[in-house]
Each structure stands twice: as C-alpha cells, then as structure tokens.
Amino acid sequence: MEIEGRDFMNTPPLKTVRFGGNVVATLAKFKQDAQIINWLQEFRNCVTQLSKDHEQLIYVALRLPWLGRSPAVVEEYLAFLSNLVSAQTVYLRACLKMVVSNFIPKRVKICEGGVDISDSDDDDENLPRSFDQCHQALQLIGRYVPSTSRFLVPILIENFPFVQKSSRTLECYVHNLLRVAVYIPSLRRDVLELIISRMLKLDVSAPRGEIEEVEENAVQQEMKGEQEEEGLFDMDEDVCSVKSSPAGTNVMVHPVAERLDTLMVVLLAFIKDMCHVNGCLDVERTKDLYKDLVCVFDKLILPTHASCHVQYALFYLCSFRLALAEAFLEHLWRLLQSLSHPAVLRQSAAGYMGSFLARANFLPVATVRACLDLLVPWLHLYIASQDSGSRAYCDITLHGPFYNACQAVFYTLIFRHRSILEGDMKKGLAYLQGLNLERIVMCQLNPLKVCLPAVTNMFAAITRKYQLVFCYTIIERNNRHVLPVVRSSVGGDCVSTNTNPLDSFFPFDPYMLKRSSKLIEPLYQVWEEPADTITTKRVRQCSDADEDDFLRGETPETKGVMGMTPGSYESHLHSPSSVGSPPISFLQRPF
Structure with a gap:
C-alpha cells in the first residue's frame, strides 16, 4: 500500500x-x-x-x-x-x-x-x-x-441493556458502569441515577407478595416431587435432591427477582468497597457517596410508590456510621415538615422515617427517642392548629402528612417500645407517658380511623398493657361507622372495604432477595411476636404467627407499574466475585 x-x-x-x-x-x-x-x-x-x-x-x-x-x-x-x-x-x-x-x-x-x-x-x-x-x-x-x-x-444510557435481558448481561453492564464512576468521579451521581432508575423498574414489577408466592410454590413442588420419588424408590440419595434444585439454592425462582437480586449484590458491594480502604471506613469518601445516594433517593426512590428493595442501598450505607443514619433521618424529617414540598412526598418521607426507625437495628434507643421527640411535638402542634379551625375533622386529603406521621409514631413504638422500657422501666414509662399519646388518639382528626388496621390494633394492645392510652373504644366506634369502599375494577355491584385509605406502605418491610439479603439481615430488626399478655384476640386476627411481618396482607402490591406515589401534587475496590460478578477490580491504575 x-x-x-x-x-x-x-x-x-x-x-x-x-x-x-x-x-x-x-x-x-x-x-x-x-x-x-x-x-x-x-x-x-x-x-x-x-x-x-x-x-x-x-x-x-x-x-x-x-x-x-x-x-x-x-x-x-x-x-x-x-x-x-x-x-x-x-x-x-x-x-x-x-x-x-x-x-x-x-x-x-x-x-x-x-x-x-x-x-x-x-x-x-x-x-x-x-x-x-x-x-x-x-x-x-x-x-x-x-x-x-x-x-x-x-x-451509557443509550446502551443500557433492556431490563428483561439475562441476569449476567445486566450484572456485567452495571458492574462496568460502577467502575467508570470510580475513575471518573464527576459521573458517579449520573451513573447511580441510571442504575437505580433501571433497578426500580425491576423492583416495582416484582412485589413482595408475588415473589413470596412464586418461591413458596417452587418449594412445595420440590417437596411434592421428592415425596413421590421416595415413595417409588425409597432411596437415601433422593433426600439430597432439593439441595441441587433452584429453590434449595440462592437462585431466585422469580425471574425478575433474580435479576434484581443480582444487581443489588453488585450495588451493595460497590457501596461497601467505595466506603472502605483496607477494611477501614473512609469517612470523607463515605460522606461523598451518601450525598450522591440521597440526591438519587429524592429524585427517584422517594416518589416511587411501593418499591420493595432498591431503597435498601441507602439503608445499608447508613449502617456504616451512626452519623449517616442520623443525617438520613434528619433529611426525612425536613421533608416531612416542609410545606414547600408536595403533600404526597411529605407522606412518603413519614413512611420512610417510621419504617427506618422500626427496622434498623443499628439505631440506638437514644436516636429513636430523639426522633420521637421531633415527631410527637409536631403532631401536637398540628392538632392545636386545627382544633379551633373549620377543618378539624377526619379527611385524608386535608391532613395526609399528619396521618402518615401518626402512623410512623405508632409503628415505631410497636417495634421499639421494649428497648425504650429496657434497663429502667420506671423512666421508660415516664417517657412514654410524657408523649401524651392520648391527646393524639382522641383528637378530632381521628388518626386511628385511617391508619392500617394491623398497626392500629397492635398499637392499641401495647398501649393498653402499659396503661398509656385506651384505644379500643375509638376503634369500635370507628368500626361502626361506614368505612370508605372501593368498587371492583371489573365492574358490577361488588364493593370491598378499603383497609388502607392512606395508600401507605412501609419501605423497609422484610427483604425477600436471597443473595443480597446476606448483607441486610444482620442489620435488620425482625418482627417478634408479643407475649400472650399483650396479644389480644383482635390482634391475633390481624397477624400470622409464623411470619416476620405482622402487616401481611395490609400493604399494597403493585402490578408491574412504576409511577409516582398516589396523590395530588396540588395540595481499592474488588468486585463481588464470590457471588458471580466479573472477577475484576473497580479501581484502575493510571494507564
């Protein structure tokens, strides 16, 4: 040439x-x-x-x-x-x-x-x-x-694989995006936003109830097949068959949940590696990553209704240092009380605050009490501002943030009342009595009428035991009134009672993904059944004794739709090779 x-x-x-x-x-x-x-x-x-x-x-x-x-x-x-x-x-x-x-x-x-x-x-x-x-x-x-x-x-946005691609394809692409975010730090927030937006699409397409049903059916099918094999051959070797089957491993049977689990493993490993150098927490790097994740949380996660797992990325990061958890709670608190934000986002912030206080076992009692000392006085001030006005009646559209804040307080006390009372029962009771919960329960806004029945009943049982407030009279009166109903979506005259008028959900409900749960479980406060002296008959009707979540059946499930929270806007880094990620390093030396 x-x-x-x-x-x-x-x-x-x-x-x-x-x-x-x-x-x-x-x-x-x-x-x-x-x-x-x-x-x-x-x-x-x-x-x-x-x-x-x-x-x-x-x-x-x-x-x-x-x-x-x-x-x-x-x-x-x-x-x-x-x-x-x-x-x-x-x-x-x-x-x-x-x-x-x-x-x-x-x-x-x-x-x-x-x-x-x-x-x-x-x-x-x-x-x-x-x-x-x-x-x-x-x-x-x-x-x-x-x-x-x-x-x-x-x-990067244009080349992101379709979310229905294989878990391995999604894993490789996300892993490589996170590597880019390491050597081009200015892109980290954009990269996290891109990854989390795609993960949210998977998340809302796989509700907890659907995942649980698919996984349980798979286990039952295995057990049934195992029993049939044992009946035919009666061989000891057949007993081991379940261990090699999908339901007996860490692989999710639900295909969307499997993809999401894979990506959660990669994301959580990235968070851990970014925040630690030689096994020690790097405070400055952790603070920078926290700021990026909170921005993505405000933009994508907070407005997304009924996401189940993606928000645990922030939950996991906050476990590294108490100051991070307190900063996150303070951020949610500012959102809740800010009148410049839409009511729907304030309500969502209250839900996150209550769920985080209840489920994060790395939060000390002092932090829980400090948050209650913010929430409860705010509720009292709100009640005082409404008592003499023309809107002092039960109406979700008028008082949505108030009702969600009430539910956050009730939910927190359900999970944390024991830790508050431990050590010094007398001081703990004095603290709970000082919250003046009776005024909140008895006010004209009637929060017990709109909170989830499971929360209401469990809160009533606990407060009755410790003689803090007697809720059952109000609950029975509310039950006698005509509750809001929703007509069947398929038409006809069939209607059903709306047991969740707030359309609320608890973002840190039990974690369902198998592989990534290994990082979440040590940080998670599971639901513990109360003693027989607390659990009244009406509470037992709302709980499943063999499950972690006493709210089972109460929280909403999405059907493959991703959207904003319902309501009106008017008012040295190593890849997780042990779990199948590409065995390469995030951080590249200068070429």
Missing part, C-alpha cells in the same frame, strides 16, 4: 487496492495480529488526514476485534484511539460507543434444533480481561479529551 504522498487519503474511502477490492473490505477481512498492527500503524501515521470523508474507514477500524488479542495488538489499538480522538474529535462519540458496547458479553449464535439462536457468551473466559481493556481505553480517551464525561453519559 502506497503511503508516500498520502495518495489514498486524498481519494474517496473506497480506494481500490493492488489485488482488487477496496480498503474498507480488505481491512475487514484481516484477522492476523501482524496485519492488524500494520494497518493501525499506517492509520496513526496519517491520523490528521482522517477527516469526516473517511468515516467509513474509521468505523471499520473501530469494529476490529481488538479485545482479548495479544498485548501488541491491544497496545497498538489503544495508541490508535488516543491519536484519533486527539486529532479528530469528530470521532469521539463513535469511539466511546465502541468501548461501551463491549461492557456486556458479546453475542454468539447457538444452534438448537437446527435453529440459530443469538445469545450472550456468558462463559467467555476472556471477559474480565476484555473489560479491563475497555476501561483502559476509556481512561486514555478521557485523558486526551477532557470533555469526555459530557458525551459519555448519553451513551
């Missing part, structure tokens, strides 16, 4: 070569390392001449199979990319798209039954090395073009 005089550069890109054909077609056929290296060296020598007129040639060069090749090919290709983006920034987007497209396993054709099926090559042994080379390329491009981050975010 004639380089002197750059003759082929001054002609259209379909320049013919010595033995027929054209440059583009010839380049596409080259497979040997030496051939590819020679062409890349030729391109580097005349990179300033590779203008927009030669984009077809450049696009062929960008499609060369350079990943996983010999070190010489990779080194030459990276040098070519560096020279290209430095001299011809018009190709920056094309180079970035090429690199990002390799963040997932390549597609391969599998012949099944005489039919070619395209699938991802999840078993590629070169995958970790290929990912490393991709990140080397991105770091090089970022070094030569400072504006890389501005062009990279839209490409």
Whole structure:
C-alpha cells in the first residue's frame, strides 16, 4: 500500500487496492495480529488526514476485534484511539460507543434444533480481561479529551441493556458502569441515577407478595416431587435432591427477582468497597457517596410508590456510621415538615422515617427517642392548629402528612417500645407517658380511623398493657361507622372495604432477595411476636404467627407499574466475585 504522498487519503474511502477490492473490505477481512498492527500503524501515521470523508474507514477500524488479542495488538489499538480522538474529535462519540458496547458479553449464535439462536457468551473466559481493556481505553480517551464525561453519559444510557435481558448481561453492564464512576468521579451521581432508575423498574414489577408466592410454590413442588420419588424408590440419595434444585439454592425462582437480586449484590458491594480502604471506613469518601445516594433517593426512590428493595442501598450505607443514619433521618424529617414540598412526598418521607426507625437495628434507643421527640411535638402542634379551625375533622386529603406521621409514631413504638422500657422501666414509662399519646388518639382528626388496621390494633394492645392510652373504644366506634369502599375494577355491584385509605406502605418491610439479603439481615430488626399478655384476640386476627411481618396482607402490591406515589401534587475496590460478578477490580491504575 502506497503511503508516500498520502495518495489514498486524498481519494474517496473506497480506494481500490493492488489485488482488487477496496480498503474498507480488505481491512475487514484481516484477522492476523501482524496485519492488524500494520494497518493501525499506517492509520496513526496519517491520523490528521482522517477527516469526516473517511468515516467509513474509521468505523471499520473501530469494529476490529481488538479485545482479548495479544498485548501488541491491544497496545497498538489503544495508541490508535488516543491519536484519533486527539486529532479528530469528530470521532469521539463513535469511539466511546465502541468501548461501551463491549461492557456486556458479546453475542454468539447457538444452534438448537437446527435453529440459530443469538445469545450472550456468558462463559467467555476472556471477559474480565476484555473489560479491563475497555476501561483502559476509556481512561486514555478521557485523558486526551477532557470533555469526555459530557458525551459519555448519553451513551451509557443509550446502551443500557433492556431490563428483561439475562441476569449476567445486566450484572456485567452495571458492574462496568460502577467502575467508570470510580475513575471518573464527576459521573458517579449520573451513573447511580441510571442504575437505580433501571433497578426500580425491576423492583416495582416484582412485589413482595408475588415473589413470596412464586418461591413458596417452587418449594412445595420440590417437596411434592421428592415425596413421590421416595415413595417409588425409597432411596437415601433422593433426600439430597432439593439441595441441587433452584429453590434449595440462592437462585431466585422469580425471574425478575433474580435479576434484581443480582444487581443489588453488585450495588451493595460497590457501596461497601467505595466506603472502605483496607477494611477501614473512609469517612470523607463515605460522606461523598451518601450525598450522591440521597440526591438519587429524592429524585427517584422517594416518589416511587411501593418499591420493595432498591431503597435498601441507602439503608445499608447508613449502617456504616451512626452519623449517616442520623443525617438520613434528619433529611426525612425536613421533608416531612416542609410545606414547600408536595403533600404526597411529605407522606412518603413519614413512611420512610417510621419504617427506618422500626427496622434498623443499628439505631440506638437514644436516636429513636430523639426522633420521637421531633415527631410527637409536631403532631401536637398540628392538632392545636386545627382544633379551633373549620377543618378539624377526619379527611385524608386535608391532613395526609399528619396521618402518615401518626402512623410512623405508632409503628415505631410497636417495634421499639421494649428497648425504650429496657434497663429502667420506671423512666421508660415516664417517657412514654410524657408523649401524651392520648391527646393524639382522641383528637378530632381521628388518626386511628385511617391508619392500617394491623398497626392500629397492635398499637392499641401495647398501649393498653402499659396503661398509656385506651384505644379500643375509638376503634369500635370507628368500626361502626361506614368505612370508605372501593368498587371492583371489573365492574358490577361488588364493593370491598378499603383497609388502607392512606395508600401507605412501609419501605423497609422484610427483604425477600436471597443473595443480597446476606448483607441486610444482620442489620435488620425482625418482627417478634408479643407475649400472650399483650396479644389480644383482635390482634391475633390481624397477624400470622409464623411470619416476620405482622402487616401481611395490609400493604399494597403493585402490578408491574412504576409511577409516582398516589396523590395530588396540588395540595481499592474488588468486585463481588464470590457471588458471580466479573472477577475484576473497580479501581484502575493510571494507564
């Protein structure tokens, strides 16, 4: 090929070569390392001449199979990319798209039954090395073009795999996005926002009840099949069959839950590794990550109704240091009392506050009491402001944040009253009596009428035992009144009682995902059945003795719909290789 005089550069890109054909077609056929290296060296020598007129040639060069090749090919290709983006920034987007497209396993054709099926090559042994080379390329491009981050975010969004892709494909892409967030810190918030937005789509498509039903059915089917096998063969070896089956492992049977579990493992591992250096908590790095996650929480998680698992990323981060948990509670408290925020978000903030106080076992009693000392006086002030007004009656649309704050207090006391009373019963009782819960329960706004029945009944049982307030008279009076009803969505005259008029949910209800739960369970306060002296007959009607969650059946379930919370807006980092992540490091040394 004639380089002197750059003759082929001054002609259209379909320049013919010595033995027929054209440059583009010839380049596409080259497979040997030496051939590819020679062409890349030729391109580097005349990179300033590779203008927009030669984009077809450049696009062929960008499609060369350079990943996983010999070190010489990779080194030459990276040098070519560096020279290209430095001299011809018009190709920056094309180079970035090429690199990002390799963040997932390549597609391969599998012949099944005489039919070619395209699938991802999840078993590629070169995958970790290929990912490393991709990140080397991105770091090089970022070094030569400072504006890389501005062009990279839209490409990351555009190339995010469809959420119905395989768990491995999603895992690889998310893992690589988080690696990008390490060496380009300015993109971390955008990357977290992108990942969490996709995870929320999975989360709302897999309600707790649906996951539990699918998993229980799988276990029952296994047990049934096992019993049949034992009846036929009566062999000891058959007893071990359940251990090798999906329900007997950490794999979720529910397909959406399995994808979400995989991504939660990667995200939680990233959070842990970002916040720790050599096993010790790095306070400054942790604070920076907390700020990013809280921003994503406000923008995406808080407005999403009935998400089940994604919010546990912040729950997990707050467990690293008490100051983080207190900062999160303070943030929720500011949202709740802020009149500049929509009522629906204030209500959601109250739900998060109550659920976090109840379920985070790393919170000391002093923090729980401090939050109650904020919530309860606010309730009393609200009651005082309404008592003499024209709106002093039970109405969810008028007093939604108040009712959710009441439910948060009741829910917190249900879970935490024992820890408040432990140590010094006399002082604990004096504290609870000082909250003046009777005034809240007896006020004209009547919070017991709109709170979840399970919460109301359990709160009534506990306060009765300790003679704090007697709620049953009000509960019975409320039950005699006509409660709000909802008509059947399928039409007809069938109506049912609305037992959740607040449309509330508790974001930190029991965690259902198997693998990622290993990080959550040690931090989680499970529901403990009260003693017989507390549990009255009416409370037993609202609880399942064999379950963690006494609210079972009370909280709403979404049916694959992601949306804003119902209501009106008017009023050194290592990948988690032990759980199947790509065995590579998030943090890359400068190339």
